[in-house]
Amino acid sequence: MSQTMSGRERTILTIAVLASFVAFLDGTVVNVALPAISDELGGGLATQQWVVDAYLITLGALILVAGSASDAYGRALVMRIGLIGFGVTSVAIAAAPTAEFLIVARALQGAAGAFLVPSSLALITATFRGAAQGRAIGIWTAMTTTAMIAGPILGGLFVDFLSWRLVFLINVIPIAITLWLLARARVSDDRKPDAAIDWLSAALCTLGLGLLVFALIEQPRLGWSSPLIWLPLVVGAVLFTAFIVRQRFTRHPVLPLDLFRVRNFSVGNIATTFIYGALSLNGFVVVVYLQQGAGLSATLAGLASLPVTILLILLSSRAGALAGRWGPRFFMTVGPITMGAGALLLLTVAPDFNYWWQVLPSMILMGLGLALTVSPLTSAILGAIDTERSGIASAVNNAVARVAGLVTIAALATIAGGELDLDGFHRAALFTAALLIAGGLVSWAGIRNTAPSTAPAADASGQAGKNSA
Incomplete structure (x- = not known):
């Protein structure tokens, strides 16, 4: 220090x-x-x-x-x-x-x-x-x-x-x-005298998400026709919708909807939904399958994705600097599509498992793509919002990333066909690739490059940690 x-x-x-x-x-x-x-x-x-x-x-x-x-x-x-x-x-x-x-x-x-x-x-x-x-x-x-x-x-x-x-x-x-x-x-402890906490919004959001996730996780076991599935699904959707509606009228919204009127903020958060939903799904599937399907130890399974983190640490600040000079659109397009290609490489995983040829190439592409994506994505989103609102803008983007991961993991059994065997692993890899490519295409279509900012560079690793913290 x-x-x-x-x-x-x-x-x-x-x-x-x-x-x-x-x-x-x-x-x-x-x-x-x-x-x-x-x-x-x-x-x-x-x-x-x-x-x-x-x-x-x-x-x-x-x-x-x-x-x-x-x-x-x-x-x-x-x-x-x-x-x-x-x-x-x-x-x-x-x-x-x-x-x-x-x-x-x-x-x-x-x-x-x-x-x-x-x-x-x-x-x-x-x-x-x-x-x-x-x-x-x-x-x-x-x-x-x-x-x-x-x-x-x-x-x-x-x-x-x-x-x-x-x-x-x-x-x-x-x-x-x-x-x-x-x-x-x-x-x-400096406290603002006019500060207030909207506990009702927090309750609506938590219960709404919880019921939706319950339905998605338990659906493969109980079936869509079960009232234990469709009833929580409907009630959860109603509660979450009520949460969104409340944000329009409450004096102290926890999710200020006016932020989404800013183009790069709204498009960036749509891209975040696809990208971080895919990353959460991939992180879950790879580590679990490598142990249960490929027979690796927990230590080796934990080491399997280390190349992603190393490449992120080595390259993300450089990508952020280049995005600050050229604008984030190119990086937010190429990065997720590169990760999508990495996810597709997991289709080479076979019963005769070999990490070096079947998984490592995927991890390298995922790391390169993530390094290209994270800092430009964060800069595009936070740079679109006035500095005095950057705290709530960052919190919203973090929440979007976590909820995206929450939903994709909840839907895993449906995505994988009920079981995370080799076929289920391949289905999950295809779904991950589709989400990542969608994130890149959304960025290409919607993100607009702006004049270079004098604001500090975005925190790459902190944002990368959104899907894991």
Whole structure:
């Protein structure tokens, strides 16, 4: 960390890094542990889907509320609640006696996680100014990116040599350290007197998404004709529609709909839906199939996607700089289509499995495409919105990415034909490719290049972590 920082500033930055690291790390270790979880607790593919989606439902719905909560109650208090909640639910997950208990605990963990990343960035922006703020965010980005590398490897090692349950205890020590530092730093809680939290909107969004996801996950088992499927589907759609309608009339909307009148913001979020829905689906399918179908250990399955992260780290800042000079449209078109080609290469996976020829080429193309996409996508979306509204614009884009992943994972059994065998893996790869190519085409048709901005470069790894945090 920069020597020009005061001791207090270093402590604040360390708090922000650790709080975000906890959320990012948990998102990257879970997929590796899914086969071991379903082996011990039962439930097969449906349990695996629920373990991921229960977390994403509450995270995606409540991340929009996090900014309002910080304004109403103070950043430090919200972060403490998030950290304590995350720690307690992590212990509960590790001790889960049944799949149902674990799924409920994951939903509560998602609610806690929704307050960690936004509050950590708010601490940085409140503490640092000018060039120092840019340096601090750069350090935050670099440090939290390590979670993307360490997570799958640590998760795999724990699953193979210890227990999947201990995977969820990895973050307990950093949580304890962060709470201690937060107390030591004596961060003041600045509260806005007119701040308000629209809990009704949060409830409508959470219940609506939850019921829709329940119908999608359980449909292959119960069938569309079952009232346990079509009734939650209809009620969920009504509740989510009511949430959207409420945002037009409430004084304190958690999803300001006027943002979507800006072309690059609305088109960028449509592209985000396709791209991050595909990335979430691909991340789930590859890690689970490599263990259950190809017979790799959890550690090797976790290492399989490492080339994607390495290429993202090496190339994303360069792509962001070029997009700042030439505009984001080209990169947002070529990047997703390149990833789509990478997804199609997974069709070469055969019963006679060979990682080096059947999976690695796909991972290389996925990494190149992701590096081309992430920073230009973020810049196009946030650059289209006035600076004073960049916080809520970022929160909306994060929520869109998480909800997209939530829906694609919920629909996995339908996409794969009921089972994640080799045929199901190939179907998922085709669906992933279709989503990514659609994201590229939407960007080509809808994104408009604007004059180069003097705004700071977008946070590539933070946005890449949207689908995993």
